[in-house]
Amino acid sequence: METTRRNPMTDYDAVVIGAGCGGLTAATTMAQSGLKVLLLEKHNIPGGCAQSFYRGRFEFEASLHQLSGVGTEDNPGQIRKLFERMGVLDRVELVQEDILYDVKIDGKLDIELPSGRVELATALKKSFPEEGESIDGFFNFLYDFVYQFHACVYGKDPEASPEKYPIFFKYALSSTQAIFDEFLPNHQLQVCVGSYICYVGLPTETLPFDRLAVTLWSYLEYKPTHFVGGSQAMSNALIDCFVEAGGQVKFNCGVDKIVVENGCVKGVVAENGQKFTTQYVVSNASSIDTYLRMIDRDQVPQEIVESLNSKEIGVSAVTVYLGLDCDPSELGISAPCSFLYENSAGLNELYGNPQKAPQACLLTSYDNVSSTFSPEGACQMVLIDLQYGELWQSIPANEYTDVKYRYADQMIALAEKFYPGIRDRIEEVEVSTPITNMRYLSTPGGSIYGFSPYSKDMRMFSSTVSPIKGLFLAGAWVTGGGYEPSLVSGVGAGRAAVKQFQKRETVS
Amino acid sequence: MRDESFFTQIEGYTEVKQDILSSRKYGIDMSRQSFLASELINRLHPKKLVLKVSQVIDEMDSVRTIRLVRDKGHLPPFEAGQYINLSVNIDGVVTSRPYSMSSAPSQTAYYDITVKRTDGGFVSNYLLDCLRVGEVLSSTAPAGEFHYNPLFHGDDLVMLAGGSGVTPMMSMIRQFASFGSNKNIHLIYICRTPEEVIFHKELERIEREFDKFRYTVVISRPKENYEGITGHITSELLASLLQNITDKTYYICGPTGMCDAAKNDLLSLGVRPGKIRQENFGESADVTTKPGWPESVKTGSTVRVKVVGSTTFDAPVGEPLLNSLDRAGVSVPSSCHSGECSLCRVKLLQGTVFHLADSKERVSDKKYGYIHSCSSYPTGDIEIEI
Structure with a gap:
């Protein structure tokens, strides 16, 4: 692998801003292609969302609920392939689940959903014997939809037409709720197959079906996955791969400015005033910060400003991290991941509000999947519901702590409906809110998934190529949220930068 | 990107197109969102606080309360029991130690810290002897887990x-x-x-x-x-x-x-x-007397610390690596000084260190040699990366 610097006029061939999922894969892609790369991270540790932290004797996973797209050796998904190529696979230990999640609706439903299309359909039919036909119909539709969507949008089939891909042309812009109403009218079944709306960032009425469809499909085909040591193990492995390929990383080094002259990247200026010259920058910061804070306004085309202004800051979350001093079985917890709903709650109650008691939440507890997550005789539990940062930004500073604890208290009460006795076993607890996410992720509104993914904002309607020469973006703000899209986006950005770099070097 | 003729064949595209156009026309100012986020975080969790000594209160012979105010803006809120990590410059050595607030959080005009003289207390004794009203110090924002938690602490x-x-x-x-x-x-x-x-x-x-x-x-x-x-x-x-x-x-x-x-x-x-x-x-016991400390490594001797790309210096055996780094003028962020917050994480490339039992390195950090410098003591020559 060649690691020598090819452009003697600049400090670095490329600079990456931010060591989140997208920044890490972008940096590693470029370094492994032989570029001299500098990775700048404002915090003291890599990962962005993909981190862990200690409280008492518990190392808590900050954000990863289930990694999609990994698959098995025999049936590898794009993430496994990416990890293998980069060398991550040799450095981490994967743990896979055979269960997608449990769905529990208080007093109404308690069902375990296995991964795998056939297995899931079978399990659903067992609990909903009257609905066999609509269950089959829905899964047929889901798989056809994903196939056709992929062929038309990602595969860019030149012969795409309503005749060849009737489902795509009829339903590509449909909302998730519209699809449910047509193919799966039973509300409880909607809750069963739709709970992953929690991972994609909008309630069903406004969420384009493709987001849910591709997510559900990826988990069904490739099974949910974890890392021993949590997502931090992945982030540390990526840094190790990057450094091994000759990359240089600076922690505690935020970036203030991307220097752009005449529409071309010239370098970056760090918070501490240090300047680094380069012609290629991959930004893993939010696109809002990248364009509207880091670059001089006269260098940002009006088209970009208008496009950013037309979007909506995506959802953030309230998360309650619990370290419990008992075995998970003592509380009756068996599934690693459960969606919990109050008796009258539906899917969209996964989107909460600080002023109202939570009606639904996601509970994860991985100690059943692997004994590596907690000390012996103890377990962890994480409760999460989605909330918009806007609702938290307006809470006065002196009331914030009260609101935070009150809400967390209600979330614990909700979880206790299904698993009584949690509170008595608490040894450690930490609560994070959209404000916490704002602080650690440096995203507007504390957004965890980038922009809200409305139909109008689907990637097929806009170009992801930056009009600024040498600038590339990676992460949730360009591809939509979640680990799989973010990791993949970094590879895309890194490759595009390498391609341009090599082209320019050949010409000159 | 596909062209318009492709999109127009998709059902519902006309409405979506309309949406795209009107949202562009009536968009919100996103640069303000970016500004709001950083303003809010600066108010609640600023990276650095600049504090001025407004009063020094004698509590007793060897104990003083130092009242700290902020010249500009409000003090960030804290939970009773939390601390700030106070930085001082003592004869050119910039170092820091955590001090719990003794004032109530409802008192938002100032933070009180109460300092007691200790034998060899490098920073505490400096604060007691040398600090004058009007002096300016810097600190981290309040932090720490030692506080009342209404979720499970009870009444x-x-x-x-x-x-x-x-x-x-x-x-x-x-x-x-x-x-x-x-x-x-x-x-x-x-x-x-x-x-x-x-x-x-x-x-x-x-x-x-x-x-x-x-x-x-x-x-x-x-x-x-x-x-x-x-x-x-x-x-x-x-x-x-x-x-x-x-x-x-x-x-x-x-x-x-x-x-x-x-x-x-x-x-x-x-x-x-x-x-x-x-x-x-307060005073932490002599680390060399702790179980597991290698007998052959004695207090009074020194070890060589090499910081990649920066400097090499000698550090006294028995001193936390973080303090030695401070002494050598190598800046490493820190906060809790007890191994939990992980801010002072550095990578150990060569050599060995002794870890305090309650130092909490993450599972995957251990694998790659990351250590918390506040609770790591070199037991020989080492090479680290910051």
């Missing part, structure tokens, strides 16, 4: 304080006292002599005014005619002072030895570990 609280370890408790007690509270609080405060009891008058006053607050002083080195409770904190003493021992939440703060002993007493009385919150304070 019956017992505070076991030793020496200056009373300061975070003082913040909690003042907070509860200023609001009147439904919490039952019992402070058991151990000092060597009655003269060393900090805040004694105020604590007596609060005890008089609030029937839910109980205050017990324990003197470990009493004069002959001393009439109060004497000795150490033992399980017998706790059993005699407290009822329903296993139903309460305990806060322990003081010298490491006292904290560990008190915790063991509580565990032996059947208290669950999660009900015992501990913050170690």
Whole structure:
């Protein structure tokens, strides 16, 4: 692998801003292609969302609920392939689940959903014997939809037409709720197959079906996955791969400015005033910060400003991290991941509000999947519901702590409906809110998934190529949220930068 | 990107196109969103606080309260029991130590920290001897996990304080006292002599005014005619002072030895570990006497520390790596100085270090040699990367 610097006029061939999922894969892609790369991270540790932290004797996973797209050796998904190529696979230990999640609706439903299309359909039919036909119909539709969507949008089939891909042309812009109403009218079944709306960032009425469809499909085909040591193990492995390929990383080094002259990247200026010259920058910061804070306004085309202004800051979350001093079985917890709903709650109650008691939440507890997550005789539990940062930004500073604890208290009460006795076993607890996410992720509104993914904002309607020469973006703000899209986006950005770099070097 | 003729064949595209156009026309100013986020974080969790000494209050012979205010803007809110990591420049050495606020969080105009003289207390003694009103210091924003947590601490609280370890408790007690509270609080405060009891008058006053607050002083080195409770904190003493021992939440703060002993007493009385919150304070015991310390490595000798891309220096054996780095002018962020917050994480490339038992390196950090420099002690020449 060649690691020598090819452009003697600049400090670095490329600079990456931010060591989140997208920044890490972008940096590693470029370094492994032989570029001299500098990775700048404002915090003291890599990962962005993909981190862990200690409280008492518990190392808590900050954000990863289930990694999609990994698959098995025999049936590898794009993430496994990416990890293998980069060398991550040799450095981490994967743990896979055979269960997608449990769905529990208080007093109404308690069902375990296995991964795998056939297995899931079978399990659903067992609990909903009257609905066999609509269950089959829905899964047929889901798989056809994903196939056709992929062929038309990602595969860019030149012969795409309503005749060849009737489902795509009829339903590509449909909302998730519209699809449910047509193919799966039973509300409880909607809750069963739709709970992953929690991972994609909008309630069903406004969420384009493709987001849910591709997510559900990826988990069904490739099974949910974890890392021993949590997502931090992945982030540390990526840094190790990057450094091994000759990359240089600076922690505690935020970036203030991307220097752009005449529409071309010239370098970056760090918070501490240090300047680094380069012609290629991959930004893993939010696109809002990248364009509207880091670059001089006269260098940002009006088209970009208008496009950013037309979007909506995506959802953030309230998360309650619990370290419990008992075995998970003592509380009756068996599934690693459960969606919990109050008796009258539906899917969209996964989107909460600080002023109202939570009606639904996601509970994860991985100690059943692997004994590596907690000390012996103890377990962890994480409760999460989605909330918009806007609702938290307006809470006065002196009331914030009260609101935070009150809400967390209600979330614990909700979880206790299904698993009584949690509170008595608490040894450690930490609560994070959209404000916490704002602080650690440096995203507007504390957004965890980038922009809200409305139909109008689907990637097929806009170009992801930056009009600024040498600038590339990676992460949730360009591809939509979640680990799989973010990791993949970094590879895309890194490759595009390498391609341009090599082209320019050949010409000159 | 596909062209328009492709999109127009998709059902519903006309409406979506309309959406795209109108949202562009009536968009919101996103640069403001970016600004709002950084403003809010600066208000709540600024990276660095610039503080001015507004008052130095003599509590007693060797104890002073230093009142810190902010020239511009509000002080960030904190939870009673939290600390700030205060940076000082002592003869050119920039170093920092965490100090708990002793003032109540409801008091938003200033932070009080209460400092006690200790043998060889590099920073504390400097604060006592050299700090003058008007002087400017910097610190981190408030942090720390040693505070009341309404999610599971309940209404019956017992505070076991030793020496200056009373300061975070003082913040909690003042907070509860200023609001009147439904919490039952019992402070058991151990000092060597009655003269060393900090805040004694105020604590007596609060005890008089609030029937839910109980205050017990324990003197470990009493004069002959001393009439109060004497000795150490033992399980017998706790059993005699407290009822329903296993139903309460305990806060322990003081010298490491006292904290560990008190915790063991509580565990032996059947208290669950999660009900015992501990913050170690004050003089830490000589690390070279701890179990596991290599015998051949002696205090008084030095080790060579090489910081990749920066500098190489000699560090005294028995000093935390973080302090040695400070002394050598190598800047590493830090906050808790007890191995938990991970801010002072550095990568060990060569050599070995001794870790304090409560240093909490992440599972995957251990794999790659990342260490917390505040609770790592070089046991030979080392090479690190920051």
